[in-house]
Amino acid sequence: MEAYSRFNLLGSSEQFQKVLAKIHKLAALDATVLLSGETGTGKELAARAIHYLSSRADKPFVPVNCGALAESLIESELFGHERGAFTDAKTASNGLIGEAAGGTLFLDEVDTLSLKAQAALLRFLQDRTYRRVGGGTLRQVDVRVLVASNADLPERVQKRQFRQDLLYRLNVLSLHLPALRDREGDAGVLARAVLQRLSHQYRLPLKQLHAEGLAFIQRYGWPGNVRELENIIHREFLMSDDTELRLRESCEALMGAAVPQVDIDSTDAPFRDAKANAVAEFERSYVRAMLVRTGGNISQAARLSKQERSAFGKLVRKYKLGGFEGQVA
Ligand SMILES: Nc1ncnc2c1ncn2[C@@H]1O[C@H](COP(=O)(O)OP(=O)(O)OP(=O)(O)O)[C@@H](O)[C@H]1O
Ligand SMILES: [Mg+2]
Structure with a gap:
């Protein structure tokens, strides 16, 4: 456990202990590794740990979010x-x-690379040589490549969106980061560690988890994994007046976001009005839950909802939920 604390990789579950052991093993092997796992499970943190535990530790670790680079620039950014x-x-x-x-x-x-960029990456992985865009000389460089994706890559291969030969090349060594809900007991461990960190960061007295808060943490499914947990604890730490967090607001927003039930006795409203009300109630609780999950980050919430950012932003304004933005520093 000690060796990993400086990379902040926390977790005492058996599932996560296996991950830590594998990270150690992979760090000693100077080969490409494909990291997989849902969003927020710690793929980047694990990649850093692999680098800093490897013989390359005193050389640069360069993270690149391929999804954030414009397609027309990606090759020149990389090469x-x-x-x-x-x-x-x-x-x-x-x-x-x-x-x-x-x-x-x-x-x-890595799944967001264009087919052209995938071809260039494959060429590089095969012989560590590459050419700059618009440049004739073949260059050689000693770089270890780690890649991550939360997409179903074999499915992308089937749809011809991802090169099969590249997948073979990347998948020689792999590391799967388990979802938080599959890591028994870790959500509580992580929540306490986040509270410690926040009290240092904000120079505020430490807050504890109330049994009720812990029960919610253990019951909830954490679709956004550790990142979602951090967001929720962060917001509650700053906003709650209690010294023991019950996480009632988050619990209500996330677990009470069910489809509204029809109250038979009061169905004297015309169907159309009743339906519009139910839809509005659903939209409001859905958008609110997404904002709680992402700490008020509208772009991230829109992505999780598979909605255009502008459409999602419109809903945020419609239900006056913009206040969530300011709640996390
Ligand atoms: N085991 C862990 N212990 C402590 N913190 C963790 C752990 N795993 C993830 N985190 C934290 O959760 C957040 C998300 O982690 P990270 O960015 O590595 O996830 P990711 O898998 O790369 O997510 P994405 O697929 O969305 O890019 C970070 O703030 C990271 O510090
Ligand atoms: Mg990541």
């Missing part, structure tokens, strides 16, 4: 470009691969 390679290329650039020389390049959301 660099020569001066004049395209209109804005006023100077040559080394690229992220060049920056990671001797160290580790961590490609997050």
